Amino acid sequence: MPASFYYGVEVMLNGLMAGVMYSLVALGFVLIFKASGIFNYAQGVMALFAAQTLVGIQTGIVPFSHMINAALGTKVHYFGWNVPTLISILLVVGVMIVFAILVERLILKHLVNQEPIILFMATIGLAYFMEGFGDLMWGAEIKTLDVGIPQGGNVFIEESTAFLGGDDFYGFYLDTLDIYATVAAVLLVTSLVLFSQYTKTGRALRAVADDHQAALSVGISLRTIWVIVWSIAGFVALVAGVMWGAKSGVQFSLSLIALKALPVLMLGGFTSIPGAIIGGLIIGVGEKMFEFLIGAPFLGGATENWFAYMLALIFLVFRPQGLFGEKIIERV
């Protein structure tokens, strides 16, 4: 086998791992869409906010310090303590639950029964708000997130596979952080599936997803379910935020990962959890392989941004409801 073949395999492996990360973000979308029919654009900003809050709590940044300093002329920045990672993660989970409750109380409650596009716009408004609010609270500086996950190419895998492709092949390159992220994502997805299949709340969740009114009539509280769903989405956002934040620092661009999840949603269907996972893998592998085989050599590179969308678009023309989406039945 020539070295280029193994490099292709390497690109594919990396694509798979990138795909898992996309799935992770897409999962947050799917959960909310299933339970409340809302296309939650704020998911990306939620990831940013969660990561910011994590760093903020960990390193003891005084919330709103910039504002306080500007208003009162003081100079406070840090409390001067460091909270252990685990405790701060738990605290952030708490924050995200409070956030979910607030979203339900203040926004969703008032927008019941509105058209999907209005709800979508409300989440964009929410995204704007959180972007400003998060920066006001924690400051806009780039922050380093350290949760103790090592980074860098995995030497073991690299060395143990180097014999495969002759002299021109240096072994498979896999980032340790990506491996951790993959494991975390797989765990998260499995537990979510188990949760929704085997717990009472999970069943209620699925019931709501199937039919709001029927669910209401058997005594399921829609509002509780929404809070739960948004909390879970907040948790998923936290995991995504931690993984991406550990890679490139916690800063504004983190919120743009939402855009990477959209083609995954199209491909997998807005309502399907397995769809989000498989869609993520297809997109991850697809865009990396396209860049490797066609994009970089022939088109001048940087094709990844649009390729995923094009792939999904072409796919949708043949299957308008996505890979695993519910079949769209329309009646007059």
Added chain:
Amino acid sequence: MLYREVGDFKTTYRADGQTFPIAFDRWRYYVVLAFAFLVVPFIINDYWANAILMPFLIYAIAAIGLNILTGYCGQVSLGTGGFMAVGAYSCYKLMTGFPDLNILFCVLLSGVVTALVGMLFGLPSLRIKGFYLAVATLAAQFFLVWLFNKVAWFYNYSASGQINAPERTLFGYKITGAETSAPVTYLFCLVLVVVLAIIARNLTRGHLGRSWMAIRDMDIAAEIIGVNPLKAKLTAFGISSFYIGVAGALLFSVYLGAVEVGEVFGIQKSFLVLFMVIIGGLGSIFGSFAGAAFMVLLPVLLKNVLVGTLGWPTDIATHLEFAIVGLLIIVFLILEPHGLAQLWRVIKEKLRLWPFPH
């Protein structure tokens, strides 16, 4: 009392079918037009023109365009930024390729080019619906931006990939380039806005507009009663893209003068225009203006108040601005999901009865 239609009799069908059937509305409309054409050009300065009025007028065109597609035909599009880029780049190619071509034709022809591209990307709408379509239009957004960034022909092989609008005149007045004067560019945009808005208003009241609305309300039912969905959707995409293309061309040539595609026509622009349409009111031409005014004025206003008047640090003001804009959007959607246009209708109802509540 303030607002009445009693005694406003129509004796011909033509009079009954006019755009503003109520005399008061009509007069208000004439007054606004007269003010915009006869007063504003004489009191305008550079700041007002470049920071407020020009973006308002240009975004109003874009918002009308998107409103045709989303508000009237029910097809949500997130590709507005990409289509505006098509308008801008075709305008640039036309301006540099045919230096003698009148700037007005450049702008309109760029609209035509954009319409063609828009129809191409509108084809999938026949199969894909709802949010799937919204996300699918993002394909257009990202692909077009990448294309204009990558293919050097579009920016005439300049070293950096920026496009600059050369100087062009109309009736001897400079419209584009460095030494334009505020009233001239303002009037140029204003004329285009008014003409395009009138056309849009009449299109939406006619056969085409009705078939769009039928598709929006329920496409299968519309198909059954004989509306051709292919024709309706594609014309909506085409005409909407024409408007958006014109807006993009103006944004580039008259307003900004130099453009880099990724920065100016990124995904943010698509969302911005969609905001305008929804805040203003889906399916309303007035709403497009109101939404554009809201989204252009609000940040400037907030900035001027927070930084200029209160003297806050700029970064805090900007963060706060984001939070406030987001908050206002949510509040608006909760209070009046159908936008400013609906609010205006409610006010009219109230005014009709005022001061007697019953």
Added chain:
Amino acid sequence: MKLKTLTAMALVGAMTAPFAATPAFADLVFPSLSYRTGPYAANGIPFADGYEDYFKLVNARDGGIGGEMVKVIECETGYNTEKGVECYESTKGEGALVYQPLSTGITYQLIPKSAADGIPLHTMGYGRTSAANGKVFNTVFNYPANYWNGASAVVNHLLDINDGDIKGKTLALVYHNSAYGKEPIRTLEELSKKHGFKLSLLAVDHPGQEQKSQWLQIRREKPDYVTMWGWGVMNATAIQEAANIRYPMENFIGVWWSGSENDVKPVGAKADGYKALNFHGVGDDFPVYDDLKKYVYDEGNATGAGDQHGTVLYNRGMYAAMLAVEAAKKAQEIHDTADITPAMMRDGMEALEITEEAMTELGLPNFGPAFKVSCENHGGPGLASVNQWDAKAGKWNQISDYAETDMDVIGGLIDEDSSAYAKENKVEEACS
């Protein structure tokens, strides 16, 4: 009613605000188009802090420039071109002397406007490179160095470490896929012909968090050297990825916008040895910092959070302010008035001369290259140094002197590009 009150408020507010802060024309106004928010906030903050702090120092220590107090008006652009226009229009009426747009996109936008309004632009190490030709770009200055100098400086550095021969070597350019990132390509292509090295181009899309494909390609192709034109999060990600594939850091050279603490610190110890270009000094080991401490920081007047002192971008902001102040002094000298106008400021910038002695006197010995601006050359000498990151000490070290770049190649390109602009926009080439 809501709508009405709202519009009324909007109108009144927007009407009054631009005029409310009616200028006290006695002050010398230096607008600072900063971005403390948005995708590049982390880089915009230190620059803006440094820029403003230096003016504060000048006010507090020297009582302004030639007796005239300096007023800095900060306007937030968020790296957004439209906001940039708004900022320009709202500040130009206040008597703004010189603009530092701090974004290539906004620069391109302001070039025609500044020519029409006669307000100079100073785009230090960014913006439109061919603006170095002052005959065409009368009001635009990009001294002391521009992107093309940067590209050449990278190649010169490679020549240095290879004893003058890089024939057959390979150089990969990792660039931000935008106007800014594409700037060096032309120069590097010319230089690759001249010196016989092989150039490969790797585009990274905004914002640049996803670079796995590019770095896997680098890992496969093993270029001898990698250079980078990145900004914002792209820098840190690239350095991280380079560390991940264990690319030798000393063979990785960034341009000056890819060489701040923000870029290397997130990567930690593995970033050790990363190189970046610069055109001014690093660290806070300069006498001017004593003055800053005495007159600004200890008075509690430090701009922003006050935690950026001595960082690369803070120094750059300070350097920009220093050059502006010197140009203003020059303008006062030429026109013999303390209250200068933008047109006089332009003359001052064109006659600017920075010498070793002047810099020492200002408390910035050897902080930047000595140079002289002229009408033919608005770009300065194009000297650049190379810095190297020492992760253990957590600081940049300057490892080479401010060195010449290949003006033979660059000059030709500048003439070509600027004359194309002159033709397209019907500008007469002239030195006034």
